[in-house]
Every structure is written in structure tokens, then in C-alpha cells.
Amino acid sequence: MKGKLYALTVAALILFVVGPSTASSLDMPLEGITPGRMKQLFEDLAAFTDSAPPSVTRLVFTDTDMQARKHIKQLMTDAGLIIREDAMGNIFGRWQGSDPDAGVVLSGSHSDSIVLGGRYDGTVGVLGAISAIKALREAGFKPVKSIEAIMFSTEEASRFNIPCLGSRGITGHLDPSILDSYKDENGTSFAEAARAVGYAAASAQEFADKTHWKRTGLKIDAFVELHIEQGPHLEAEGFDIGIVEAIAAPSMIRVEFTGKGGHGGGMPMLQRNDPSMAAAELALTIEKAALGTGASETVATVGLWDQSPNIYNAIPRKVQLDIDIRDTVGERRDSVIQTAFDSAAEIAARRKCGFSTKTLFAYPPGTGDERILNAIENASNKLGLSSKRMISRGYHDAGLIAQIAPTAMIFIPCRDGLSHHPDEYASPEQIANGVKILALTLAQLAGSPSSEGKDEL
Known part of the structure; x- marks a missing residue:
């Protein structure tokens, strides 16, 4: 009897730490996340480029970037999301939860590229977040916390020679003067380029103020970024998923x-x-x-x-x-x-x-939040995908968001570890695996009416 009571106590403790695998969070069909669907999504977005395929050149606030932004906003609309944009060009698509006062579960990445880059860097996180949310909606999931997809503005340094401006603006890790002082090869500053495409602010300081999370009311309960590894380890070691616990x-x-x-x-x-x-x-x-x-x-x-x-x-x-x-x-x-x-x-x-x-x-290092890391691990186990804990040697918007909210990243393999290159590649199957993991992770973090009053994680 004592042994049985001990086992029940241990099981209860595990449930409290890593959360129940409820039908609402882990046992749901994700039929819209297929390799064929993923392949088409990436082909469609890769068409917005200023260089010849297979390369992608999509510099922020160019005509091509603005066309890609319009395309991404349409995908958000098709997924039933409510769209808003901030002063620096970060794009949000919200799925309203049953508790509008609860913090939001945020997921996304960037869609701008380097010159002659690839079609998967950043875009896996943007298209992946939209696809994950859409699949959860189609599966009948009802989140308690709102879930938002985000496309961060100006993650790459390829136009203005300084990276992660959108996430720096959100988190307050931004010296506003750089929005005027850092210029592209034509002598155009970020502030000038942003105003030219309709993101209005009277000054660099106003751009920063209007984007800061305290000003916009963005209350992030958790942030998850899906990304290609941009390194060789997952492929070489035969793992399906990387669970990123630190960002260099x-x-x-x-x-x-x-x-x-x-x-x-x-x-x-x-x-x-x-x-x-x-x-x-x-x-x-x-x-x-x-x-x-x-x-x-x-x-x-x-x-x-x-x-x-x-x-x-x-x-x-x-x-x-x-x-x-x-x-x-x-x-x-x-x-x-x-x-x-x-x-x-x-x-x-x-x-x-x-x-x-x-x-x-x-920039500050990012540390993975154990609650989110456990949720990713739960999802990997549920889908029978192999995973490993690892670090990210490349920097991402997640590194900055980690300074204001619990954060973690999901990596999928990329061929030969190659990134920032026209031959950058992740297979449709690998992308679909990552998006399914993301969907189940978001479901656990957002909770559902059936899990209210419980510790979902």
C-alpha cells in the first residue's frame, strides 16, 4: 500500500512539473500540417525575391519585402487571425483566447533575408507559427490564453548593418539614435525607409516608444521560435528536433x-x-x-x-x-x-x-525557460520524434524576447548545416515535423477550457 501511495505521489509531482497530456493539448489531429502543404507555402513565399532562384534576396522595406508582407498578412487572415502592426513594422496575428486578460503565447520569426540567402532562414518560424495556429483551430482546440503569430521586422543586418531591430524595439534594447544613424548603401536610414512605406513616427525616439511592449500593452506569457538549426549537429547525429536551452x-x-x-x-x-x-x-x-x-x-x-x-x-x-x-x-x-x-x-x-x-x-544571451522546454519535449515524445537539448550558436529574435518573457526555441535539421546560402534546405517532412511540435507546444502553453484550474505545465 505504501509503495502504491509513493508511486501515485511521484506521478502527481511529474504531472505538476511537466503538465498533463490532456486530449485538449496533445491528443488532437493536425491534418493540415502536411509535407505537401509546407512545400507549397515555402515555394509561394520564395517567389518574393530580388535575385534568381534558388537564392532569396528580400531586404526590409523594399518593394519585394512589402509584397511579401502583404502575402504573410493574407495567410494570417486566412488562418482567422486578427492583424495589427506596430510602428517599426512588426506584424502580429492574434487568435483570441477565452481569457483576454491572460498573457499571450507568442510564436514567430522573420521573413527578411540577407543578399543571396536561402528560403528557410526565419521563414520556417513565420509560416510555421501561422500553420500551427491554423491547424489548432481546425482541430477544434479552444485556447484560454490568446495565441499570436509574429513576423519580426528587420532581423537581418543586410540593409541597415545592425540586426534584430524589430525585437530590440519591442523589448526596449534599442538606442533610438541608430534608427537615424545607421544607413543603407544609398544613404537611407531605417526611419526614412520605414516612413516611406507607411510606418509613421515623427522621430527615432517615437519609433522606439511606439514599439516598446509596455506602450503597446503586449503581455507575453511565453514565446516559442521555430527555426532551422543553421548548423550540422541534428543532421549528423540523426535527431529530428533540437530543444534550444541557450542562445549565444x-x-x-x-x-x-x-x-x-x-x-x-x-x-x-x-x-x-x-x-x-x-x-x-x-x-x-x-x-x-x-x-x-x-x-x-x-x-x-x-x-x-x-x-x-x-x-x-x-x-x-x-x-x-x-x-x-x-x-x-x-x-x-x-x-x-x-x-x-x-x-x-x-x-x-x-x-x-x-x-x-x-x-x-x-546583445544579451538568451536562456530557455524550463516550462517551455518541457512542453517541447512532451510534444516530441507524443509524436515519436527524437530530440536533444542543445544551444543555438546563431542569434535570433528569441534571444531578445528572453529578456522580458519566458522563451525557448525549436530547431529542425537543415541539409549539411548550410544557411545564409542559396542552397539552404530543410525537407518538407522536417518542416512538417517542426510545425507539429510547435502546434502541440502552443496548445500546452495556451491551455484549454478542459484544463482550467489545473497546472497545464
Whole structure:
């Protein structure tokens, strides 16, 4: 008798922690989520591009982007969602729950792309959220909490050279001045481009104020972002689903070295103050600092090297380095940044070069919420799909939303881990698996009338 009572107690505790697998949240048909349907959705959206297939080029607020936005809003309407847009161009589609005062369960990603990118980065999360909600509606599910699909604006840095502007605006992690100061190749700022397509605000500050979650009344109970992995691990290890429990935080720093330059043949070696040699030394120092943390999550990339003059027989007068440093632990990443800045000063002094340093951005890491991670795990188990806990090395809007609300991500495999590339690919079957997992996760998080008064998670 004691053993039976103990078993019942343990079962009750498990139910409280991970939630009941009720018919309303896990046992429902999702007949609209088929590989064929997913294939058609992505083909339709990929048609909105400024480059030849299979690549996608869809920069924010261009004519092509505005056509894609219209298409996405039509999909939201077809799914029965109520659409609204904020001042910075984030698009929301709401399925009203039975308790309008409860927090919203939010899901989505972005639809803008890099130049000559692929058709799945971000769009899996946007089309996936709309499809998941539509499937739940068709299955007769009745949410207690409202569920919203979101298309974040300006996630890619491809036009204005700084990423995640839409989610930064929502969360308040935004210096409004960058909406005026960061410009595209034609000298157009975000604020100017947004106004030109109808997103109106009198100033950069007003754009930020009108988008902030406290101003719009957006109360997020949970956020889930479905995305391709953009890495090789799920495919190589044979897993169907990645359950993302941490998102590495990126930063971008700029270091500039200057020297007097000169003729490559005429200037003796001992009389040079060559900024390219200072830059080379710093690049190796940064590599050593990243490796020195002992953590595989710490990575550093000297990705841009702008040298002037840039000719084989002239000693440069100026070298600019743009450096990406990221980690799942903010303090550890910041220690590498500090090493870079301290080393730049020391190298410049020793080599008699001028120098300057600047942090262009340093985003916060995102931590997965255990309640949502458990819900994803429940859904994976229910559908018989293999899953693993993992981190995201790429950054996503979820990393910023995690600063204001419980958040997690769902990854699906992509072929060869390739992303930001015309050959980026996730199969219709893999996408359908991810959307089904998302649908069941949203159902658990939103609750249903049959589970009111219970701990759904």
C-alpha cells in the first residue's frame, strides 16, 4: 500500500512539473500540417525575391519585402487571425483566447533575408507559427490564453548593418539614435525607409516608444521560435528536433589602427609603423583569448578587414577590423572583448600606431525557460520524434524576447548545416515535423477550457 501511495505521489509531482497530456493539448489531429502543404507555402513565399532562384534576396522595406508582407498578412487572415502592426513594422496575428486578460503565447520569426540567402532562414518560424495556429483551430482546440503569430521586422543586418531591430524595439534594447544613424548603401536610414512605406513616427525616439511592449500593452506569457538549426549537429547525429536551452549572445566590436604608410620598397622595416601588422597581431591575440576560455561556446571571428590603401606594394595607412565575439555566457564573452581592447592599446603603443576601439552592439544571451522546454519535449515524445537539448550558436529574435518573457526555441535539421546560402534546405517532412511540435507546444502553453484550474505545465 505504501509503495502504491509513493508511486501515485511521484506521478502527481511529474504531472505538476511537466503538465498533463490532456486530449485538449496533445491528443488532437493536425491534418493540415502536411509535407505537401509546407512545400507549397515555402515555394509561394520564395517567389518574393530580388535575385534568381534558388537564392532569396528580400531586404526590409523594399518593394519585394512589402509584397511579401502583404502575402504573410493574407495567410494570417486566412488562418482567422486578427492583424495589427506596430510602428517599426512588426506584424502580429492574434487568435483570441477565452481569457483576454491572460498573457499571450507568442510564436514567430522573420521573413527578411540577407543578399543571396536561402528560403528557410526565419521563414520556417513565420509560416510555421501561422500553420500551427491554423491547424489548432481546425482541430477544434479552444485556447484560454490568446495565441499570436509574429513576423519580426528587420532581423537581418543586410540593409541597415545592425540586426534584430524589430525585437530590440519591442523589448526596449534599442538606442533610438541608430534608427537615424545607421544607413543603407544609398544613404537611407531605417526611419526614412520605414516612413516611406507607411510606418509613421515623427522621430527615432517615437519609433522606439511606439514599439516598446509596455506602450503597446503586449503581455507575453511565453514565446516559442521555430527555426532551422543553421548548423550540422541534428543532421549528423540523426535527431529530428533540437530543444534550444541557450542562445549565444553576439557582439560586434570595431578596432582601427593607423600609421604613416609609405612605399613598400623604399621604407625600411625598422622605420615602419604598419597598421596591418598591428591588426594581424590583434587577430591572433583574439583567437588565443577565445580559445583560452576553455569553453566551446566562446567564438570570435575577425570577419571584416578594411585596409587602405589596399595594394601589394604600399604600406597601409589605415586598417579597420570588425570583429564578432559571442558566447552563451555574457560575462565570458565580455572578458574576451576587454582582452581585445586592452591588447589593441598595448599593440598600438608598441608598434607606434594610432588606434581606436568601439563596441557597435553587444546583445544579451538568451536562456530557455524550463516550462517551455518541457512542453517541447512532451510534444516530441507524443509524436515519436527524437530530440536533444542543445544551444543555438546563431542569434535570433528569441534571444531578445528572453529578456522580458519566458522563451525557448525549436530547431529542425537543415541539409549539411548550410544557411545564409542559396542552397539552404530543410525537407518538407522536417518542416512538417517542426510545425507539429510547435502546434502541440502552443496548445500546452495556451491551455484549454478542459484544463482550467489545473497546472497545464
